[in-house]
Amino acid sequence: MSRATATDLVYLVAIVGFILALKGLSSPKRARLGNLVGAAGMLVAVAWTFSLPQVYSHTRNLLLIIVAIVIGAVIGVPAARLVKMTAMPQMVAIFNGVGGGAAALVSLTEFISVPGKSLAIYKICEILFGVLVGSVSLAGSTIAFAKLQELMTGRPITYPAQQPINAAIGLAIVALLVVTVVTASTTVLVIVLVLSLALGAIFVLPIGGADTPVLISLLNAFTGLAVAASGFTLDSTLLIVAGTLVGASGTLLTRMMSQAMGRSLANILFSAFGSVVTATGEGPDASGRSVRAGTADDIGVLLAYARKVAIVPGYGLAVAQAQHTARELADALSARGVEVYYAIHPVAGRMPGHMNVLLAEANVPYDQLEEMDDANQDMATTDVALVVGANDTVNPAAKNTPGSPIYGMPIIHADQATNIVFLKRSMRPGFAGIDNELLYDPKTTMLFGDAKDSLSKLVSAVKAA
Amino acid sequence: MIASTGPGLMTFITVFVLAAFVGYEVVSKVPSILHTPLMSGSNAIHGIILVGTMIVLGQAHGTAQLTLGFLAVVLATLNVVGGFVVTDRMLHMFRAKPTDRKAPAADAGASSGSGAKPDGGNAGGSGAAS
Secondary structure (H helix, E strand, C coil): CHHHHHHHHHHHHHHHHHHHHHHHHCCCCCCHHHHHHHHHHHHHHHHHHHCCCCHHHCCHHHHHHHHHHHHHHHHHHHHHHCCCHHHHHHHHHHHHHHHHHHHHHHHHHHHHCCCCCCCCCCHHHHHHHHHHHHHHHHHHHHHHHHHHCCCCCCCCCCCCHHHHHHHHHHHHHHHHHHHHHHHHHHHHHHHHHHHHHHHHHHHCCCCCCCHHHHHHHHHHHHHHHHHHHHHHCCCCHHHHHHHHHHHHHHHHHHHHHHHHCCHHHHHHHCCCCCCCHHHHHCHHHHHHHCCCCCCHHHHHHHCCCCCCEEEEEEEHHCCCHHHHHHHHHHHHHHHHHCCCEEEEECCCCCCCCCHHHHHHCCCHHHHHHHHHHHHHHHHHHCCCEEEECCCCCCCCCHCCCCCCCCCCCCCCHHHHCCEEEEECCCCCCCCCEEEEEEEHHCCCCEEEECHHHHHHHHHHHHHHC | HHHCCCCCHHHHHHHHHHHHHHHHHCCCCHHHHHHHHHHHHHHHHHHHHHHHHHHHHCCCCHHHHHHHHHHHHHHHHHHHHHHHHHHHHHHHHCCCCCCCHHHHHHHHHHHCCCHHHHHHHHHHHHHHCC
8 A cells, every 4th residue: 555545544534533523522422522533533644644755854844843733732732721611712712713824824835835936826726715714714813812801892893984994905805816816926925914814803803792702603614714725735635624624514603603692694793783782881870770789688588488590690600700609509599499490591601502511510410401492481480580690691672672783682581580680790781782671670689799709698698598 | 727737626626515515414403502612623623734734844945934834833733732622621511410420520620720620629519518
């Protein structure tokens, strides 16, 4: 068997591993195994690549490869292991961005390594696609990271003549792409790269923090396509298949995520959601409505003598690292015979499924976790809905106020419970930047403060009641 | 042009189209609780660009190519290791069963890094008390 055939076979094994990984990640039972199969496929492919003459024939280059991999691993492993669970979304964003950057660099390097105009036109097109999409993904993911890490504001950023400026940059890129194809000029390609980075950034700036997860998923698909383009450039079936798998599955996943938020992808990407509505959400007290603030003791009694309590967790719970305290409260209530369940909105937290991950970390029993549809059926017979650091996911404006930016988004019907308790830091609106009627509902009691503190106070109050 | 300049091009396009269908079909039914891990897992898979960066750096000559290639390998490695480790940590959270609550809690605290340690210990403690 020739080395080329052996290489193809080994890479085929890796490809099968990636497909099984995606398949496994689609079911709760086999998800972890799926990820390990994917990692094994990756390991096999990378290890075999060291046996290729292109990689080992120049000793200096081989050493550089090894040093680079060690540097990447030394930075990447601790970063991924030490990051808090709440910071996972931005970690996914940045790891996605660097992948896009790598794909763009592969295309760029391949371009400058071929002298003059000896590249076929379709090769130049593949390279341009890799550079363009990879750079957009890198810049976009970096901005998304900065927004989620709160290095910059999570609000949509708009500026005068935004659309014309974006269109001008887009047109400039298209023009330069044509120029590159005709002249095969490296300088022009570098300009394309810089403009693509700018395009990625301005594409993401107007997208609000709440929508960033959908955006990351989309950029993930972009990186997949950039990798596939690099595969075409390098004549590598492995890169084409793996990149395309991610491109296709990522596109579908992006659609599923935006569906879970009840909005179209186009609406998320181009509507600069929240920038206008923030104005109406600024002064909730100016309208003269009052809210009822309760004490932990009062609410503790309310909970302790309830028959059925729904805990509705949101990002505030995640930020305060309060998932363990929430479970303590649930345990204390269960010990008194109160039926407790968690009502999980699909996009609670900052990413779909984020809340399940956090609650699983606190070892909350599976049977207490209820998906939104089940939870909503139980809500009418629930005595107390305890909303912990959630806001937009229980906002009745989603079903009552046509014209509200979240109108049509499926919500947890906390308003149907007999009593509603909000644990919130302040009256500030949630991620979407819009006011929540439910806070002023006569059935609602507020307990202001950090979610974790408030929950610990409630645990003591319930035990004392 | 295709036949003369790129004998493999049509094959690659075929592979591309088929892979697109496979990618689409294979994740057609994902429960929402797995959206985040799936995104992270597929993020790790496109780290396969590492193989491409290795080949490019292996053949690079001249400062410009070596620098760009080196940077590319570092970035791709970050993508691979970061992607798989983050995904594994997320999925680790799903493993604990309510019936054997105490043991996995201690396990999670020990293996998911120092960031999660204090909380993991706390969960183990309260699990034992209830």
